[in-house]
Structure formats: structure tokens, C-alpha cells
Amino acid sequence: MIKFLAVLFVLSIFIPVEFYYLAGGLRLEAYRVVLALVLVYSLFNIKQLIEQADLVDILLLTFTVLATASFIANHGMQKGVESAGIFIIEVLGAFYLARTFITTPKRFYQINIAFIGLLTIVTVFTVYESFSHHRILHEWASKLTGHASLDPSLYTHYYIRAGIMRATNLFVHPILYGTLTAIFFPFAVMLMLFAFRPRYLVATLALFVSMLLTLSSAPLLSTLFQGMGAFLSHYWSGAKRFWIAFLFTGLSAAFLINIISNRGFFALLISHLTFNPNTGYYRMFQWKYAMDDVLDNPLLGIGISQWSRPEWLNYSIDSFWLLITMQHGIPAGLLLLFCSLYIVFHVLNQLHRQHSLYRWMANAWVLSFLSLILIGFTVDYFGKLQPMFFFTLGAIGWLRYPRLNQHMQKLEWLSHLRRQQRARDPVAPNP
Secondary structure (H helix, E strand, O other), X not given: OHHHHHHHHHHHHOOOOOOOEEEOOEEEOHHHHHHHHHHXXXXXXXXXXXXXXOHHHHHHHHHHHHHHHHHHHHHHHHHHHHHHHHHHHHHHHHHHHHHHHOOXXXXXXXHHHXXXXXXXXXXXXXXXXXXXXXXXXXXHHHHHHOOOOOOHHHHOHHHXXXXXXXXXXXXXXXXXXXXXXXXXXXXXXXXXXXXXXXXXXXXXXXXXXXHHHOOOHHHHXXXXXXXXXXXXXXXXXXXXXXXXXXXXXXXXXXXXXXXXOOOOHHHHHHHHOOOOHHHHHHHHHHHHHHHHHHHHOOOOOOOOOOOOOOXXXXXXXXXXXXXXXXXXXXXXXXXXXXXXXXXXXXXXXHHHHOOHHHHHHHHHHHHHHHHHHHHOOOOOOOOOHHHHHHHHHHOOHHHHOHHHHHHHOOOHHHHHHHHHHHHHOOOXXXX
């Protein structure tokens, strides 16, 4: 049952945004229906989930309780419960789909290969869309459903840069498409390095081209963070003190720049690390005005109410962490951030204990999720990105089963990877 739901979830992510059904005020999309079924499945297996629960489960459940309290306190019982229900489906449904399905290295491998394969296939449409300025997949979907779900501005010159239209492919926005691709880019690269095959190189190049053609700074920033993360994970077990000192020095330098520069550290960062500096400064204004609502409503936030801003400032918030904190309060925001950082460093501490045949997969997860945490300060994980964030959070749960992992070394799929690794390096020792 859970394998069937996992397959449906992967496919549902690639269903165009035009395919939905309105049930009252609720927008039902395929991925939400699948995740709702996952929650039902989880309730029937609640005993097993309780036995396997760890600190991450406790932190995430506490976070959802705070978010639910925020919805009810700000919007009343009926609307609050409706909003909380969708939120719980996207958060816990996605997390426990990963927790209950991805219990072995093999399944982690399979789920990544499935996403990478589909992303590679749709790259053809990405190239066509970018250079023809024709959002062909959305046009087809609109004709089939009668729904026009894309923001009209996506068809204007604002989304054309240097003669290239920012690609959306099957998704609602270039940022969503680019960030989704960036989630699986580390796995594609690590697989290519671990067991080189032409098809792995093609997949890696396809993902990179897709990220480029979104013309979004978020996925490209994520590759920078992933490179930094690779350096961190490589030296983590032997140089923790060095990296703590490096982090402290970096934060001190940022603080010093913020004091001596009339623009400030974040202004300098945004103006140099975005395709469009105006977009970067727009995000700074979002932080400036949204923080007023955060400080005025520190415990339970403002829910999904309109936030305080000038008329010229758009209603959207381009920061996952800022939006979570503003909507659900400072405790909820800090709790989720702590939960995310905790699991990253917990996995880093476990890496040296893992078998070399699948240590690279754990490394790929660290690079992927660490970049999700970091770019979440400049991108909101809206639409399908929110459940993908929590799905990725739960996707490393297989590391909690060391005996099962040892048994997996004997399986054929790992032997197949071993043969590919030896083909690359015939003198490599037998792990």
C-alpha cells in the first residue's frame, strides 16, 4: 500500500497545476489527495510509528500543534480547522510518507532515481519553452481542464531575460521548478561520481540546464551552498573545531560588515547574488515590514491574515522561514528551524559509521536538505515545494536502521553499484 502511495506521490508532483478541483474553499490537487491517504495509512499503523519515533518526530508534531493553534486563534474554529487540515496534510502527510516508505537505502535510491528520471525527461519541454517563449505544457493543460492557473505576469517581458523566457515547465512558477530540480541535483552528481555511466552524465546535465533556464537565483545559490556543504561533510568527522571556528569567524565578519557598511551585509549579499538586484531589495522591504507583524504577534503569529505593508508592496513573502514565523509565531519558526538543523548535523555525525556503498547517498541528502534550509531564507516554499520540503526532511529516516542497512549490502542492486564503482577504479579496495 505505502509503495503504491509513494509512486502516486511522485507522479502527482508532475501533474500540471491546472488539474485541480475546488471543494468549497479548498483546492484539491492530486498530491494533497495522496498525502491525505498517507495520513489515513499512518493512523492505521500508529503503533509502529510511535515505536519508531525519535526527536525529529516529536519536534515536528509539536510544530504542527503550534501551527494548528495559530490557525484557530487567528481565524476561529471552522476556518482555522480547515486551514490547519490542509497544512497538516502537506506537513505530516509528506513527512510520514517518507518515514514509512524510505526505510532502506534501496528505497532512497529508487525514489531519487524516479524524480531524476522524470525531471530529465521533461527537460526537452524546458528548452523549448525558454527559447520559443511558449509555455506549451500549461497551454495543453488549460485546454484539457478549462483552468488558467498561471499568474498572467508570467507571460510578460518581466519573465524574459536576455531573450530567454524563465521556464516553468509543469509547475506554477520558475522558482518552484528550479528549487525542485535543485533538491535532486546533489544525488545526480554523487551517483555520477560514484558509478559513472553516460546516462548519469546526461541526467546531471539535464538537471543543471533546467536550473539555468529558470533564470532564478535560488537554485543556483543552492548549488553554491551544496558545494560548501560537500566541503563541510568531507571534513566534518576530523575537523569539527575548525568548522565551528570558521562559522564563528564568518558570522563575526558579517556582523562587522553590517556595522561599517552603510548598506549592510544583507544588502551587499542580495545585490551581488541575485539576477535582479531590484528583486533582492524588494525582499529586504518584505523583511523590514513583516518583522513588525512578527514582533507584534510573537506567540501565535497572524495566521493567513494580510500582513502590514505599504500599498506598493506585494502581498507575497519570499522567505519560507519568515513566512512560517510570521504566520505561526516565533516559537513555531524556531522549533522547525532547530528540527531541520538538528537532523542535518545528526546525519553528519553518523556518516563515518555508514558503509561506503551508500554513504554517498547520505551525503547527497545532507547537501540537498542543507541547501533547502539556507535558500529558504530567500524563497517561499509554496505550492508543491512545501510538502517536498517535509518529504525531504523525512527521507533520511533509513539511517536509523543499522542492522537492516548491513543486510542491504548483500542485495543485488548494491552489488550492481559495486561493480560500477570498481569499473571506474579497478584498484579500489573491497569495502
